[in-house]
Structures are given as structure tokens and as C-alpha cells.
Amino acid sequence: MSTYGLQAGSVEIMSAGPITFGPAGILFLADNGAAKIFAVGVSDPGSGVGSDPFDLENVDTAVASFLGCEAPDLLIRDMAVDPTSHNVYLSVQRGRGEVGRAVLVRIDRRDGSISDIPLDDVAFSEMTIADAPAENDERLDTTLPIGPEGEEFQFGERTIRLLRRPVRTSTVTDMAYTDGFLLVAGLSNEEFSSKLRRVPFPFRQEIDDNSLEIFHVSHGKWETAAPIRTFVPYDGGRSILAGYTCTPVVHFPLEGLAPGTKTVGRTVAELGAANQPLDMITFAQNGEDHLLVANSAHGLIKIAQRDIDAQAALTEPKEPIGVPRELTDHHGVIGLANIGDDHVLALHVDGDGHHHLSSLTTSSL
Amino acid sequence: MQVRPRPAEDVVGYFPPMAGRTVPDGCDLCFLPRFAFLGGTVYEVSMDGVAAVILLRPDPPVRATTEVLSIYPSARDVPCNLLRVYIVFSEPMSEGYAAAHLQLLDESGQTLQGALLPNSYELWDGDHRRLTALLDPARIKRGLVPHQQAGYPIRLGQLVRLAVGEGFRDARGAPLRAGAERRYDVGADERRRVDPASWTLRAPRRDSFEPLEVIFDRPLDYALLTRCLRVRGPNGHHVDGAVELGPAERSWRLAPSEPWCAGRHELVIDDILEDVAGNSVRRVFDRDQTRSSDAVREKGPFMIGYLPR
Numbered sequence: 005m006s007t008y009g010l011q012a013g014s015v016e017i018m019s020a021g022p023i024t025f026g027p028a029g030i031l032f033l034a035d036n037g038a039a040k041i042f043a044v045g046v047s048d049p050g051s052g053v054g055s056d057p058f059d060l061e062n063v064d065t066a067v068a069s070f071l072g073c074e075a076p077d078l079l080i081r082d083m084a085v086d087p088t089s090h091n092v093y094l095s096v097q098r099g100r101g102e103v104g105r106a107v108l109v110r111i112d113r114r115d116g117s118i119s120d121i122p123l124d125d126v127a128f129s130e131m132t133i134a135d136a137p138a139e140n141d142e143r144l145d146t147t148l149p150i151g152p153e154g155e156e157f158q159f160g161e162r163t164i165r166l167l168r169r170p171v172r173t174s175t176v177t178d179m180a181y182t183d184g185f186l187l188v189a190g191l192s193n194e195e196f197s198s199k200l201r202r203v204p205f206p207f208r209q210e211i212d213d214n215s216l217e218i219f220h221v222s223h224g225k226w227e228t229a230a231p232i233r234t235f236v237p238y239d240g241g242r243s244i245l246a247g248y249t250c251t252p253v254v255h256f257p258l259e260g261l262a263p264g265t266k267t268v269g270r271t272v273a274e275l276g277a278a279n280q281p282l283d284m285i286t287f288a289q290n291g292e293d294h295l296l297v298a299n300s301a302h303g304l305i306k307i308a309q310r311d312i313d314a315q316a317a318l319t320e321p322k323e324p325i326g327v328p329r330e331l332t333d334h335h336g337v338i339g340l341a342n343i344g345d346d347h348v349l350a351l352h353v354d355g356d357g358h359h360h361l362s363s364l365t366t367s368s369l
Numbered sequence: 370m371q372v373r374p375r376p377a378e379d380v381v382g383y384f385p386p387m388a389g390r391t392v393p394d395g396c397d398l399c400f401l402p403r404f405a406f407l408g409g410t411v412y413e414v415s416m417d418g419v420a421a422v423i424l425l426r427p428d429p430p431v432r433a434t435t436e437v438l439s440i441y442p443s444a445r446d447v448p449c450n451l452l453r454v455y456i457v458f459s460e461p462m463s464e465g466y467a468a469a470h471l472q473l474l475d476e477s478g479q480t481l482q483g484a485l486l487p488n489s490y491e492l493w494d495g496d497h498r499r500l501t502a503l504l505d506p507a508r509i510k511r512g513l514v515p516h517q518q519a520g521y522p523i524r525l526g527q528l529v530r531l532a533v534g535e536g537f538r539d540a541r542g543a544p545l546r547a548g549a550e551r552r553y554d555v556g557a558d559e560r561r562r563v564d565p566a567s568w569t570l571r572a573p574r575r576d577s578f579e580p581l582e583v584i585f586d587r588p589l590d591y592a593l594l595t596r597c598l599r600v601r602g603p604n605g606h607h608v609d610g611a612v613e614l615g616p617a618e619r620s621w622r623l624a625p626s627e628p629w630c631a632g633r634h635e636l637v638i639d640d641i642l643e644d645v646a647g648n649s650v651r652r653v654f655d656r657d658q659t660r661s662s663d664a665v666r667e668k669g670p671f672m673i674g675y676l677p678r
Contacts, residue, residue, distance in 0.1 A: 019464075021490065036490060062384075065376050069384035072404045072412075074374050079465055081489075099407055101463035101540035107404075118385050120403075171494040171592065193492035193501040194592045196452065196647045196654065223512030226655040249486060250507035250515070277508070277515035278483040300487065338489075356379060 009206035010045050010127040017042070017123065020095040020106035022082045026181035026205060031084065031093060033108065034176035034188070041176070041188065043207065045127035050089025050112070055346045057363030058092070058113040063351070064359035067109055070118040071098045080359060083351045085341040089113070092341075092349065092361065093121075111361075113343075131207040133174050133190070178234045181205065182241035185214075187258075189232035191249070198229035200244075202258070214263045218246070220254060221268055230254070230269065236284040236295070245272075245295055245312070247281025253297065255312060272312050273327050275299055285340045287348055287366050296348065296369065298337040304350075306330045306369055332369060372400050375411040375423070387412075408542070428542070435460040435539040437549035440531055441591035442645045444617035445552070448559040449521045450509045452647035452654065454502050455591055456533055456549075461497040461540040470534035471502055474550075475527060483508070484522035497540060501592070509647075510655045527555040559587065559646040562653050562663070565638050565671045573629050575677040580613070580622040581629075583636060588618045590643045597639035598623075603632030618645075629677040638671040 008030060018037030026032055026043065033042045060066060068078040079097040086093065092111040097104055108121040176190045188201040199215040220230035228250070235246035242259040246269065254269030261267060275281060279301035286295055286309070293309040311327040339351035347363040354360065371386035389402040406412065409428035414421045441455040456471065473484040485502050492501035504522040507515035523529050532550040539545070567586045573579035581600060591614065598621055600608040610625040640650040647654035650671055656663040 062376075062380050062382055065380050065382070066384050069373050069376065069386070070388055072372070072374055072387035072389075072402050072410075073407045074410055075377060075380070077407060077410070097464070098404060100465055101461075101538065101542055103405070103407060103542075104463070105404065120388065171499060172596070173492070173494055175490045175492055177490055191488075191490070191492065193494060193499075194590070195641045195643060195649070196506075197641075221658070222510060222655075225658055226510060226512045227658055228506070228510050228655040229652075248507075249503070250505075250510055250513060252513065274514040277518040279515070280487060282489075358377075358380060 007206075008043065009129045010043060011129065012125060012127050015042055015044060015123040015126060015128050015130075017106040017108075019104075020079075020081045020097045020108070021176050022179050023084045023093060023095045023108070024179045024181060024186075025084050025087055026186065029086065029088065031108070032179055032181065032186055033095060034179060035106070036173070036175045037106075039133045039173060040130050041133065041179070041186070041203070043129045043205065044108070044121070044123070046086075046093070046108070046110070046121050047127075048086045048089050048091055048110070050086065050091045050114075055344050056113075057347050057365070058090070058116075058343065058349065058361065059363055060092075060111065060116050060361040062358050063094075063111070063361045066116075067094060067096060067111075067118055068098075070109070071096075071107060071120070073098055075358070080339075080351065083339040083341055083349070085343055085349055087342075090343050129207050131203060133176070133188075133201075178232065180235065180237050180244075182237040187235070187237070187244065189235055189246070191231045196229050196231070198231045200232060200235075200246075202263075216258075216261055217264070217266045218256065219266060219268045220248060220250070220252065220271065222252075222271070227268070234281050234284050236286055238286065238295075245284060245286075247275070247284055247297060247299075249280070253281065253284075253295075253307070273305075273307060273329060275305065276301065282338050283340045285342055285348065287342060287369070288345060289366050289369065294369075296340060298340050298350075302331050302335075304332040304334045304337055304340075304369070306332060334364065370398050370400055370421075371415050371418075372402070373413050373415075374407075375413050431541045431543035433535075433543050433546045435462070435543060436546045437533050440533070440549065440551040442553075442588055442618060443551070443591070444588045444619070444645075445554055446556050447523075447553045447588075448557060448646050449523055449525045449527075449555050450558040450560070450646045450654070451504055451523060451553075451555075452506065452509060452643075452645065453504070453590065454531055456500045456502070456531075458498050458500070458539070458545075462493070462500070463538045463540055463542065464491050464493070464497070466537045467491050467500060467502065470537040471500070472532050472534070473504075473523065474530045474532055476529070478530075481522065481529065483519065499592075506647075512655075521558075523553075523555045525555055525557055529553050529555060559644060559648060560653055560655075560657075562648055562666065563587075563589065563642055563644050563650045565636075565650065565673055568673070570636065570673060570675050572675045572678050573625075575631050576628045577677075578624060578628060580610075580624040581634075581636075581675075582615075582620060582622045584615075584620045585618075588645055590645060591618050593639075593642050594618060594621060597642035599637045601635045601637055602630065603634065608634070631677065633674050633676055636673040636675065638673070640666065640668065640670060 021034035064075045081095040094109045186203040198218045202214040232246045243257040253273040256269040283298040295307045297305040336352040438457045473481040535545040535548040569584040571582040643649045
């Protein structure tokens, strides 16, 4: 772990956010409350790779039971699967408000047993999200309180109450590791920005502004900033496929792009009205790579890589709506992860709001 | 001895016991949970697999004292491509309630389905008092299928209400003292860059504490206004002072902490400053690439010079 700059210590997590695996069994965890990303050596106890499917009905009730709360008091934020052991990791918030606590949970795929990752003595490193307000920049953290809070200042004959607090935050919506870089997509709580950060790993002391500004053009005419909701590295990490908050699936290259570069994505598919992309993975079927998109309105959307590669940028808003795609019958999927080559693990919600884990055979998708 | 929170009635199966350890306490056994018991939760205790007792951890009584202090934009009129709203609470809030308790309603009280962007990660400020909610950008941006199919989240001529339900919980778990709402008349879309050259500056008198007043041509984004405007004095230093936003976020005032000195001052405007429709000093929210007036302004702050009178 020292190769990656991880050192033993105690990790304080304010809020559970997206998680993804990096090299050597290191799990990245975004803490949106603290505006930090942690790299944690989770010391997965599993060994060997099996190709057996793994299912766990009512995973929310099971995890909540282990954590001593009822399922409605558990928020499952994200899911990742250890690429070696295929154990399942969940980033969860247990309880809400003042009593809320962020917990990293491991589900052993062999027997479904649940444990939490102790974070009080663990190998880790951390980085601060670059857009957090600088401590010496008064503009960024001073505001006018409406109530009695804040501190009184005298300006000439006037007494003004000022409140200094972190108001501007950047919320990480998805992360992926590829080839020495952690890619981080996020959404600001103020300006409509669209940065994709490329954070070198191991983390360095200095914060590199190695981000790209992502834009999207619709109908060949209107260009907007395009915050990414979910994305997946593509083409060996030389590019990514991204789902925006405004629904299109877009391809854009990463290779050779200088920091600060403005990048315009190539729209390959529209997901339709009242629909949100929720998670994306790639998987192989009959020797051919495919993209699988979990979304809020339909079953899983499956798109072949050859169709993505052949798709010219969409210019018409109606028909065609992009690459040929297939809709599967798997509804309510909110998270996806690969379990080896043969299965895809789906975290899905049923009509009563209960969460389940189900393995989908890649050949059946 | 095992302890489990009681599962919902419609859920069946084996669920693991609560993490913790059992230690002898005299003749008794004491269960020490790894995660604290939660108020309002029913726990089932079993011994050797046999149900022994059911315990209710009482929910500590909390008075509903938290309220909504303000909702932005505070203007009565908003464009139909309104992008963002802010709700400011008097106390820190809990996450996970926005989807159910923040709604855009039409005049008859019907929810405008899909108007607000569902977001599994709620956008809070650092201490969870200010919530940012986005209207669905896919329906605002021209040329996208959702805009073509469903149109703007709010329509020209409509009267809409942004309503915060009292069931929204604060960080202590208490509901709000009362719900809150703000009514908006929806006007035409706003698709122009924010142009500080169109603002009016009312210069203060020299040697006075009079505020500098800047009047905008349209309402601007509440949150960005609090940090995107500064004044630089003739010596190159920033002028300290107290900032106030005017009604409807249409103006900004800076009262200096020291009297204004003579010489050229500059209002420095960060180019990320946006109006309520997401148009910034740099670029139109969804700029029309075929219109020269929509060209992207070069990166960097916008300056407006003035002399105290």
C-alpha cells in the first residue's frame, strides 16, 4: 500500500458518496460532506475468482439489520464489486441528520454475510476536491445571514452581521479509475459547471487542476455545459461514455487533452424525456463489447460498441434517436457492477421500495 | 443473545443480527451495539434463537422549531427557463427528504411532474442549511428530445408555486414548524448573456460611508451574487465592507468599512456570475452557435470603473 502513498490512520467520513475500485484492492470513496476523496486499503479477505452468480433479496433490510436500524433509515449511496474476490461493497448512510453515520459495508459473496470496514485503523490517503473554497478567500465563505446567526462587524456607523461558512460545495456524482488517474464527475450547488477532474493517483500534496470542461451540442446548434451524472471508461481508458443530467449518452476522448481544455462530446444516444441515467458499465457478450445503462424510466438499455463507434454525432432531436439499442425487462435498476465476465450485478428497487441484489448473466442480457 | 431491528411487515427472510458484543454484567448479559440504537426503532431480542423481548427505543421528543427562512429567486416573475432555486432553512437539515417534500405545483395545486431534477445526491451547502434544486436542464435546453417532447418544466403565462412541505426533517429529526412556498409568474425565456455593461452604478460620495449601488438589468443568481462581485480601490486592494442584495436580486450594495477615498475604483465581476436561467457573464446557458451575439466571452473578470463623487 505504501507504493500508493497509503498510510495507517483513522478515516473520518462525514457522508457516504460514490465508491469505485482502483489498483491493488484500493477502494476510492467520495465524501461529499467533507469535500474529500479517500483511497482506502479495504484488505478484502476474499481470494480466488469464481464465476458463480450472487443474489441477495432485501439487501437494504439485511444491511440495516446489521447496522441496527430499519430499512427506511438506510440510504444506499453506491455499490462496487472487488475485481478479484467479487465481494460486494456498499457505501451507505445509516440514520439521518445528526445521528446519521457514513458506513462502508462489505457483503461476502460466498455466504452473503455482512461486515463493515473498520475505518479507525486503516491504510488510506486522501485528497481535497479542488473546487472547495480556499480558506483564505473571504469572498467564498462569507454570506449575509437572514437570522440571528453569524458575527457582528462594525462598518462606519453601521453594524452588520456576517456569517462565514462553507456555502459552495461540489458534489461528486461518479468516479472511475483508469491508468493512474481517478476520474471524478461532479455537480456544483451554485454555478452550472461541467468539470471532469482527472486526479493523478497516488494522490499528491499539490492539487492539480487537471480538469476538462465538458460541453454538449444538441441539434448541431445549441451548446451547453454538461454536468456528468454517470460515466464509464471506454476504449481502454482513452475515452469515456457519459450520461449527463440532461439524458444524452455522449462519447468523448480523454487522450491527449491538455488540462483546462474544453471538450465537446459526441452524442450517441438520447434516453428520452423524463429519464435520468443512473449507472453505466461495459460488458462482453459473444466476444463483442456492449454498454449497459441503468436509467430511471425504462429497463436496462443495451448498446453495442460497434454501433457506438459507428454513430455519427446526433444532429436531429427526434428521429433517429441515436444508436440501435435494446431494452431489457430489468426495471428499477439503480446500480450496476461487473462480476467477472459472466455476470453483471444489479442493485434494483421493487415497487414497494425494497432493494435487492441480483446477478444477471451476461449472455442473457 | 442477538438483537435485530424489527423488519417491515412485508419483508420476509433471514436478517443478520445487529453488530455488537455481549458482555457479562453481574448475573446479567449486556449487549453493546457497535452502531448506536436509533430512536423510534423497535428491536427484537432473542436468546438461543428464541424471541425473548421486544423493545422500543423511544424517539426523543423534538419540537418543530425549524423554518424556511427564504426561497430564491425572490422575484415574483421568473423566466420559463428558470434553472435553479435555493431554499434556506433556519437550522441544519437532514438529507433524503427533498424528493418527497419539495415540489413545484401549478395554480390548482397539482404537482408539475418531472419539473425538478431528481437527484440522489442532494445539493446542500456545507452546513446543510441551504438546499439547491435544479429544474430539469434536459427540458430547458433547446434541441434535446425531452425539451421537444415535454417542453419547459414551467410554461409561459403559468402561475406556479414552489412548496416546501412541513414533513421535511431537520438534522434533529423534527419536522418543520410550518411548510413554506413562493409563487411565481412565469414569463418568457431569458437567453442572453449577463452583460455588466448594461448595469447602472450609483457612485457614492467621496469620504462617505454611502454604499455603492449596482442595479442589474434582470434578477441574478442569489448564491453567486454573494461571492462574484468585489470592489478594488485605487491602491489595488479590495474594499472591505458589508454587502446587501436588493429586492428580487436586482441590485447589490457595498457599504465600505472605511470612507471611500478619491480615485478610480473598479467593480470586479467574476465571469461565472449567472442569472436565474443559468446564463453567465461568459456564456448563454444553451448558446446558439449560429448567433454571433451568443459568442463565448473570453475567460476573465469583467471590470467596471467608477469614481466616488
